[in-house]
Amino acid sequence: MLKKIIFSLIILVIGVFLGKTIFGVKKKSAPLPTSNVLFRPEQHSSSDSLTNGYTSIEFNGEIHEVKNGSKIQDAVKKANPGDLIRVYPGIYSETLYIDKDNISFQGIIEEGAWPVLDGKKELNDAFLYSGNGIQIENFKIINYKGNGIMGQAGNNFVIRNNWIIDTGVYGIFPQYGKNGIVEHNILSGIEDAAIYIGMCDNVDVKHNKVFENVAGIEIENSRHALVENNYAYNNTGGILAFITPGLPIKTTYDVIIRDNFVIENNHANFGAPGSIVSGIPPGTGILVMAADDVIIENNIISGNNNAGIIITDFANGGAKASNDPDSEPNPDRITILDNFMINNGNAPVGELKALMMTQLSSKGPDILAIGGGQGSTIRDKQRYRTFGLGDFEEPKITSTAHVQSFMLDHPVEPKEITALELGEMTYYGICSGCHAYDIRLIGVPVNAIQAIYHNNPQGIVDYITKPKKVRDDYPEMPPQDYLSEEAKMAVAQYILALKK
Ligand code: HEC
Numbered sequence: 001m002l003k004k005i006i007f008s009l010i011i012l013v014i015g016v017f018l019g020k021t022i023f024g025v026k027k028k029s030a031p032l033p034t035s036n037v038l039f040r041p042e043q044h045s046s047s048d049s050l051t052n053g054y055t056s057i058e059f060n061g062e063i064h065e066v067k068n069g070s071k072i073q074d075a076v077k078k079a080n081p082g083d084l085i086r087v088y089p090g091i092y093s094e095t096l097y098i099d100k101d102n103i104s105f106q107g108i109i110e111e112g113a114w115p116v117l118d119g120k121k122e123l124n125d126a127f128l129y130s131g132n133g134i135q136i137e138n139f140k141i142i143n144y145k146g147n148g149i150m151g152q153a154g155n156n157f158v159i160r161n162n163w164i165i166d167t168g169v170y171g172i173f174p175q176y177g178k179n180g181i182v183e184h185n186i187l188s189g190i191e192d193a194a195i196y197i198g199m200c201d202n203v204d205v206k207h208n209k210v211f212e213n214v215a216g217i218e219i220e221n222s223r224h225a226l227v228e229n230n231y232a233y234n235n236t237g238g239i240l241a242f243i244t245p246g247l248p249i250k251t252t253y254d255v256i257i258r259d260n261f262v263i264e265n266n267h268a269n270f271g272a273p274g275s276i277v278s279g280i281p282p283g284t285g286i287l288v289m290a291a292d293d294v295i296i297e298n299n300i301i302s303g304n305n306n307a308g309i310i311i312t313d314f315a316n317g318g319a320k321a322s323n324d325p326d327s328e329p330n331p332d333r334i335t336i337l338d339n340f341m342i343n344n345g346n347a348p349v350g351e352l353k354a355l356m357m358t359q360l361s362s363k364g365p366d367i368l369a370i371g372g373g374q375g376s377t378i379r380d381k382q383r384y385r386t387f388g389l390g391d392f393e394e395p396k397i398t399s400t401a402h403v404q405s406f407m408l409d410h411p412v413e414p415k416e417i418t419a420l421e422l423g424e425m426t427y428y429g430i431c432s433g434c435h436a437y438d439i440r441l442i443g444v445p446v447n448a449i450q451a452i453y454h455n456n457p458q459g460i461v462d463y464i465t466k467p468k469k470v471r472d473d474y475p476e477m478p479p480q481d482y483l484s485e486e487a488k489m490a491v492a493q494y495i496l497a498l499k500k
Pocket residue numbers: 146426427430431432433434435442443444449452453460463464468469470471472474475476477478480491492495
């Protein structure tokens with residue numbers, strides 16, 4: 001026996017030696033990332049549905065290397081569309097502004113050391129992109145005050161393999177983009193939504209881990225979103241699909257939430273007072289508010305102390321302040337397929353607690369439906385403890401396996417921006433993350449701004465270039481001085497003309 005072991009060891013040592021000499025593996029350099037231009041193969045039905053790999057064009061641009069001590073933004077300045085910026089381990093304290101198309105960022109991880117973007121609790125955002133075809137992978141992003149990675153109207157985005165810890169309001173926030181993927185990221189300590197898909201179309205959110213945030217994953221005013229294989233635990237709310245009224249895009253529909261672990265989302269709510277997420281009751285697994293055509297399938301939902309799944313409308317869901325007539329307030333055609341739900345509702349809070357008291361129960365349900373909405377269905381209802389699902393019928397479908405992805409099979413065209421549209425895009429892309437027409441988000445309602453700056457767009461330009469603290473009960477607004485003068489004036493005029 002011993003002989004055998006020694007013999008194998010010798011063979012192994014020789015093997016390694018030969019391998020090193022033949023292949024010259026001294027210090028391997030990191031492989032290039034796959035391209036930032038993604039294609040999804042044709043969706044095949046049943047039999048050959050395993051071909052679910054993305055094919056992608058090989059990366060083809062120039063490579064810019066950034067090492068500890070230099071600035072990543074300098075590489076961005078030099079880069080042309082198609083280029084790759086490789087960032088080596090080190091601490092980088094900067095905000096990156098990317099307004100070009102098809103730029104890829106690849107963090108190089110060496111022996112466990114990552115490139116770290118550290119906002120030191122002074123900087124607002126780490127990555128701020130408005131270009132199309134942006135890919136960001138392998139970064140550790142910590143201590144920012146606003147956003148980890150924020151996209152402003154950029155299409156065809158790929159955000160993968162980043163850790164984003166304690167970066168303020170939003171972790172990953174592609175806003176107003178079409179066709180993208182957010183995968184394999186880890187996010188924690190975010191005071192609004194860790195992953196916030198806002199006003200987007202055709203986005204996959206897969207294999208992410210989100211914990212100790214207010215909202216784990218949020219699909220908001222977005223359509224065609226697949227939330228799959230994520231692990232959401234100990235957030236205030238795990239996974240949410242809803243409409244925020246007052247925003248320029250009015251709908252959320254066609255969302256699949258499947259194969260996720262939604263576990264013990266019982267964290268105290270530390271959202272900014274007045275923000276929409278500050279109304280999420282702790283202990284909420286999955287929340288659907290006013291969204292339509294949402295399918296919840298094959299999730300493991302356990303230990304969420306308020307309720308496992310809540311389906312609600314504006315009136316019951318905390319968006320009471322809204323009088324946006326263009327946002328339909330009810331959740332319609334929600335489909336609950338097979339899910340594994342145990343041990344939810346152990347300590348319901350607030351309105352749910354009061355509601356359950358009327359039923360002489362101190363426990364919350366696995367699934368609660370409250371308020372308006374029609375056409376919703378559930379498979380095998382008696383498996384769960386439910387409340388308010390009286391009109392839910394048996395669904396016509398049993399699985400969503402035919403949908404492999406909501407990404408498109410070709411990159412979408414960049415949004416063409418004329419001077420006239422610039423104001424609108426800037427508003428949709430930036431300001432509306434914090435401002436809505438007639439309700440308080442992070443910032444003051446637009447109609448309040450209109451009252452102050454009536455006929456004075458220059459006043460708004462001056463304020464947003466160098467904001468100062470005006471109100472005690474609001475946080476300070478981050479400066480927008482990176483915007484061009486043209487964009488600032490355009491957005492000021494747009495805001496003053498906004499009607500709803
Ligand atoms: C990260 C959140 C955030 C973003 C993004 C944001 N704002 Fe604000 N904004 C605020 C907050 C918070 C306040 C209230 C600040 C205060 O009262 O101290 C505010 C206040 C304002 C005011 C009122 C100033 C006053 O005199 O009372 C204007 C005007 C304004 N924002 C314009 C904009 C415009 C235009 C944009 C987009 C280019 C924008 N904001 C983007 C958060 C934001």
